[in-house]
Structure formats: structure tokens, C-alpha cells
Amino acid sequence: MHHPFKKIACLLLSALLMLALLAGCASPPVRPQALVPGEYGYLKEHITWLIRKEMSKNNVQGLSIALVDDQQVVWAEGFGYADTAARLPATADTVYRIGSVSKLFTSTAAMQLVEQGRLDLDAPLATYIPDFSLRSRFSNAKPITLRSIMTHHSGIPSDYAKGMWTRQPQPISSLPALIRDEYAAFPPDTFLSYSNLGMSLLGLAVQNVSGQEFAGYMQQALLSPLGMQHSAFSPGIGSAAPAARAYSGSDEKPEPPLRDMPAGGLNASVNDMSRFIRMILAEGEFNGQRIIKPETVREMLRPQNSSVALDQGFRIGLGWMLDGLGGINIKNVGTVAHHSGATLYHRAQLVVLPQVKLGVIVLSNSNSAQGLVNTISTEALKLAVEIKTGRKQPEKKPILTGEFLSADELKAYEGSYATMAGLGTLTAGPGYLKAELMDRSFRLVPRQDKKLQIQYRLLGLFPIDLGELGHYGVSRVNVSGHELLKASDGEQEVVIGEKVTPVALSAAWQQRLGSYRITNLGDDTQFADEISLRLADGLLLIEYTMREFGNARISQVIRPLSDNEAVTVGLWRGMGETIRVLQENGKEQLSFSGYRLEKAP
Structure with a gap:
């Protein structure tokens, strides 16, 4: 599930690797001399052309889009295939895994309970999960609260990877026991550090307070009131139509079940998701029914982190990303609220413009579609803004380059x-x-x-x-x-x-340099392979290959704190997290995010 800042990395990789940019393609439809307010015909033609061009270029199998103007769905359509082998077309009712867009629903359900006085945004998480605890090396740190979780400022590690994607996931109620020996990555409210684990614990708080199993409660509290008939929280997506299959390029792949349903376990169609967008644009009301209060919607869309210096101006609400860097870049429209989503193979992007009352959802069943769903959602909304308000996007003026730094x-x-x-x-x-x-x-x-x-x-x-x-x-x-x-x-x-910068390395850590294997993988999907510790330019690195993500080779700096503990270095998702040295059956092992790593002979 993608951290929103990761989009910038995706842009970089796309720019470097997608040399198909050099190839020619069919011409776009002719733009009319004037765009008529409320007339979306040209938008549909242009975005259809763009979708087909980009799907072909990126080998994307299926994609669906819904565009919302206030309370009207002005366009909902599918492209390509939900199931290529069966030649089953993608439609507006095709169901996809929406990944981290699920977090918007979990956050909304939590805010419903806040409205009811059953949850307190600023109470310690342990109030609602009595067996929750994390080890910490930060003295005088603030408590972890629901607000800090929804803004990704809790300091809870990004993930507990062991058992996250596995054949038979444990329930989210297992998480407190699983993580009790893990350390907080940072003190709360230090900076934005995206956490799937934190959002899953928020879902557990919802489950505990509601007294109902999480997926069932979400159906009752949100999905059913919104009339989202094809949608459900579930560890997997199933194989019955209208569920989309999953693809890497042209190859169908199994989408493994997910333990962390509150963070990324919603299955939905664009038609269903358009109902959620309509509710947000109506400040919490849907078809005359109050889902959440207007002031709650406004609070969720209000920047929560303006006083956090290390965020450097990047803004986040309660569950919602509020800045457009990384592909969602729309000017002169007020708030741009959005969230992307990714499972192993499905991709999603949802964007709403509350001030101009427009929104879009784009879903795909291909792991090569992340840049595409960002591009399509952004371009569709830019055109929709111009059609609805007459406002064009400002032209980007190049800034002169040259010898401007000594x-x-x-x-x-x-x-x-x-x-x-x-x-x-x-x-x-x-x-x-x-x-x-x-x-x-x-x-x-x-x-x-x-x-x-x-x-x-x-x-x-x-x-x-x-x-x-x-x-x-x-x-x-x-x-x-x-x-x-x-x-x-x-x-x-x-x-x-x-x-x-380099740090001195003890003899104990020098002896640990070399290749490692995971000893307790079990039925988990293996993301990291060819794992090694090595020294480069005085920096201790843990390196691994991401098999499910284009065989990308990742190098992370780690800093030993003692002969028995080290942390990943940097201000980012997955950084500040602890690697512990343990003894198992007389053998030394490294423990990270629940996995045990043993040095290869």
C-alpha cells in the first residue's frame, strides 16, 4: 500500500524507465473552441483517448473510472478487461482491491464514533486497546492517539510485515500481541511517517468500541448506508464476477489475502466509490441521510500538521492527503484532497475538490498502472474544473537553468x-x-x-x-x-x-556482513529476496530485491545503537525502525518486522 510521497519516486522511475515516451501515438480528439458548462462530452472523448493510449503503453489490462459533479455521476465507464482469459470487459461495476483508499473509510468510521462520544481523537490508543504497547527509547514522548494515527504522525512502524500478506491471515485482534516487542520508530508528532500498522490498530479500536467484528461493522456503519452494494472489507477479493483478476503485465497473478483490512482491505467498484465521493462533497450527507456531520468532514479536510517543522509544509488531514505533489497537482481549486491505493497488483486513486464539488475515482487491476491512475484522475479533474468553472490550469513556465550556483x-x-x-x-x-x-x-x-x-x-x-x-x-x-x-x-x-554520514562499526556488526535468508516465511508472500548486510563508503546497508515490484534493488542505511540493536536511518516510511539481534537454537538471528533473518553459510 503506497505512501503518498512514494508517488514522486514512481514519477522518477517512470521517467527513467518508460522510454516509450519516444514512441508516437494516435492524435487526441479535436478540442472545441469553447467548453460549455455542464457539457462533459469532450472530456469523455479526451480522457478515453488518454486512457487507451496509456493502457497500451503501460500494458494495463483493466481500468474503470467514475467522475462526479456534486451529486451527479457524469461519467462512469470501464476499459480493457476485468478477466483477460474469459474476455470479461471491465465496467463501472467491476470490483477491484482499492488498497490504501480503504483508510478513508476506516477514518470516517472512527470519526462517526467520535461524534457519538465513544472515541476521543486525543485519548491514548491504549484507552481503546488495553493490551496495546510498543517499546520506546524516547523519553517524555507524547502518547499515541487516534489523531496521530490518522495523520500518520504516531511513530508506529510502517508495517508488521510477518503475516501481513499470507494465505490465512490472522485477525487484526492478534496485532497487539504480535508487536509488543517492537519499538516505536519516532516520537509522536515528529514528522509524517506513513503507517499501515497504525491504521490497522485504528480499525481494531473501532472494532473494540463497536463490539462488532471490523468488516461487519463497516458494512453496517458506512457501506450499506451509502448503498455500496458491490463493496465489502475482506482479506481477499474472490474470483466470482464482477471481481477483477490481478495482473503483472499480461500475466495473471494471485492477489494474496491481507491481514490489515482497515489499512487496505476494501473491495469496491467505481460506481460504489462515487457514492462515497458524493457524500464527501455534500459534507457528510447522502440521499437525504446524514452519514457524518458537516463539521466532521471539515475537520477531516483541515490540515492537522501545520506546526510540524520536519513536514516542511506538506499537509495532511484526518485520513486525507491535502497536497498535490507526486502527480495530483491541480491549481486554483482550493483544497485538493486525495488518497492513492495499491495492493500487490491492483491500483487506485481517489481525488475530491470540495470547494468546486468535483471528484474522481480511478481503479485498475494491473501493477503497472500507478502512474496511469494518477494521470487519468488529475487530467479528468483539470478538464472538469474548466468545464464547470471556466478556470484553466496555469501554464507552467520553465525556469532558466545555468551557472546559478557556485x-x-x-x-x-x-x-x-x-x-x-x-x-x-x-x-x-x-x-x-x-x-x-x-x-x-x-x-x-x-x-x-x-x-x-x-x-x-x-x-x-x-x-x-x-x-x-x-x-x-x-x-x-x-x-x-x-x-x-x-x-x-x-x-x-x-x-x-x-x-x-558514516558511523564506527563494532566488531560484532562487522562479523554480520553477508547474505541472509528468512527462516520463518511460512505461507507469507515473499517481497524481499537476496537480502544482505554490507558496508559501502562507511555506511552499513541492508539491501534486498523486491521481486513483486520490478525486481527493484533497495539499499537502506542502518545505524547500530548497540551490539544488539540497530535502526533504519532517515525521515521516511519504514525508517527509524528497529533491527534486533536474537539467539534462536544457539544461532544468531536478526529480527525485523516479525521476520527472522539468519546469515547464510
Whole structure:
């Protein structure tokens, strides 16, 4: 399930790897001289052309979209196939796994209970889950609250990976016992660190307070009142129509069951999801029935983290992302509230514009569709805004690049950085910085505004248009002793990396360098393979290959705290998390997120 900032990494990888950008394609439909308010015919033609072009380019099998104007669904359609073998077309009623968009429903259900006085946003989580505890090395830390969970500022680790995707998942009530020996990653309210585990614990609080099993309560409290007839929280999606199959490229894949249903376990169609959008646009009302109060909707869409310095201006509400960096970039419309979703193979994007009362949901059954669902949802809403209000999106003016930073200023950037996509390095060249990340090299060149612009050349010769990514400016900032890289589009900004420096390595950790295997995988889907600890330029790295994500090779910096504990380094999802050294049957093992790692002979 995607962290929203991960979209920037996806943009980078897409720009570097999708060389099909060079290929020609059919021409778009002719735009009329004037767009008529309320007439969405041209939008449907243009977005249909864009969908088909992008599906072909990205080998996406199926996709569905619904566009909402206030309380009217102005367009709902499917493209490609829900099941390619059966030649079953995707429709507006095809059911997909919506991944982390599920968090919006879990957060809404929690807010219903807040309205009823049964939950308190600012009470400690342990009030509602008495057996919840995390170990902590942070003295005087605030308690973990429901608010900090919904804003991803709780410090709860990103995931408890063991048993998360497995053939027969345990219930969410098992989580407190599973995580009792795990450490908090950060003190609450330090910075935004996305957590599926936190949202699953929020779902457990809902379950405990309601006295009903989570999936059943969600059906009663939200899905049924909204008339979402094809939707349900479930560990899996099933195989009966209208459920979509799952694909990697042209290959059908099994979508494994998920333990963490509150974080990513909703199955839904775009027609059903349009009902949720209509409720949000009507400030909590649907078909004359009050689902949540208007003030609750406004609070959920209000930035909650404006005082958190390390967030550097990135805004989040209660469950909702409120900034557009990373592909959802729509100007002059007020609040842009959104959430993306991803399982192993399904992809989702939901965006609402409360001030202009527009919303869109795009779902796909292909793991190559993340960039596509972002693009389609954004382009559809930009056109819808223009049709409804007459407001065009401002043209992006290129910022002049050249020798706008001195050699010393460029050299100050040099070093290693813990980023959302793993370890990256910056090296100063003549008038530019050479950046290396995930086995790719590109350049950062100075701009007139003193920021750095990303440039990439195919084979080192041919410049590639990076689209949205090419408009971001990268700069340095020091916050509370953290030397950070941040990306900005001129209005919004987000931290993308933290500078890391070597530390002395004890003999115990030096002896642990080498390859590792997971000893307690069981029936879990194996995400990480070819796991190793190695030393590079004085940095201790844990490296692994993500088999289900394009065989991406990830390098994370870890910092030993003692001979028996180390933490992943950086200010990001999955960072600040603890690796413990244990003894099992006379053998040393590393314990991380529930998995046991044993050094290969």
C-alpha cells in the first residue's frame, strides 16, 4: 500500500524507465473552441483517448473510472478487461482491491464514533486497546492517539510485515500481541511517517468500541448506508464476477489475502466509490441521510500538521492527503484532497475538490498502472474544473537553468542520502550534480531560483522530457539538526531525503556482513529476496530485491545503537525502525518486522 510521497519516486522511475515516451501515438480528439458548462462530452472523448493510449503503453489490462459533479455521476465507464482469459470487459461495476483508499473509510468510521462520544481523537490508543504497547527509547514522548494515527504522525512502524500478506491471515485482534516487542520508530508528532500498522490498530479500536467484528461493522456503519452494494472489507477479493483478476503485465497473478483490512482491505467498484465521493462533497450527507456531520468532514479536510517543522509544509488531514505533489497537482481549486491505493497488483486513486464539488475515482487491476491512475484522475479533474468553472490550469513556465550556483554551493550537496527510494548519492560535477539512485544516474542542474532541476539523458546523449517531474525544484534545508533534501513545485513542498554520514562499526556488526535468508516465511508472500548486510563508503546497508515490484534493488542505511540493536536511518516510511539481534537454537538471528533473518553459510 503506497505512501503518498512514494508517488514522486514512481514519477522518477517512470521517467527513467518508460522510454516509450519516444514512441508516437494516435492524435487526441479535436478540442472545441469553447467548453460549455455542464457539457462533459469532450472530456469523455479526451480522457478515453488518454486512457487507451496509456493502457497500451503501460500494458494495463483493466481500468474503470467514475467522475462526479456534486451529486451527479457524469461519467462512469470501464476499459480493457476485468478477466483477460474469459474476455470479461471491465465496467463501472467491476470490483477491484482499492488498497490504501480503504483508510478513508476506516477514518470516517472512527470519526462517526467520535461524534457519538465513544472515541476521543486525543485519548491514548491504549484507552481503546488495553493490551496495546510498543517499546520506546524516547523519553517524555507524547502518547499515541487516534489523531496521530490518522495523520500518520504516531511513530508506529510502517508495517508488521510477518503475516501481513499470507494465505490465512490472522485477525487484526492478534496485532497487539504480535508487536509488543517492537519499538516505536519516532516520537509522536515528529514528522509524517506513513503507517499501515497504525491504521490497522485504528480499525481494531473501532472494532473494540463497536463490539462488532471490523468488516461487519463497516458494512453496517458506512457501506450499506451509502448503498455500496458491490463493496465489502475482506482479506481477499474472490474470483466470482464482477471481481477483477490481478495482473503483472499480461500475466495473471494471485492477489494474496491481507491481514490489515482497515489499512487496505476494501473491495469496491467505481460506481460504489462515487457514492462515497458524493457524500464527501455534500459534507457528510447522502440521499437525504446524514452519514457524518458537516463539521466532521471539515475537520477531516483541515490540515492537522501545520506546526510540524520536519513536514516542511506538506499537509495532511484526518485520513486525507491535502497536497498535490507526486502527480495530483491541480491549481486554483482550493483544497485538493486525495488518497492513492495499491495492493500487490491492483491500483487506485481517489481525488475530491470540495470547494468546486468535483471528484474522481480511478481503479485498475494491473501493477503497472500507478502512474496511469494518477494521470487519468488529475487530467479528468483539470478538464472538469474548466468545464464547470471556466478556470484553466496555469501554464507552467520553465525556469532558466545555468551557472546559478557556485562550485562550493554545489559541493555542499555532496554526500549520501536516505530517500524514499533507498540510498542515493550526490556528487558535484562541473556546473551540476550527478545523482545515483536505484542503479540509475541522472543530473541535477542549477536553476535561476537557486534550486536544482532533474535532467535525464537516454544513453547519456538524448534529453528525455520528464513531464511533471521536470518542474520540481530540489533544495537543501537544515531542520533541527537534520540536513534534508526537499522538492517543491513553487507552492507545495515535501522532504525527499536526509543526509547520512558514516558511523564506527563494532566488531560484532562487522562479523554480520553477508547474505541472509528468512527462516520463518511460512505461507507469507515473499517481497524481499537476496537480502544482505554490507558496508559501502562507511555506511552499513541492508539491501534486498523486491521481486513483486520490478525486481527493484533497495539499499537502506542502518545505524547500530548497540551490539544488539540497530535502526533504519532517515525521515521516511519504514525508517527509524528497529533491527534486533536474537539467539534462536544457539544461532544468531536478526529480527525485523516479525521476520527472522539468519546469515547464510
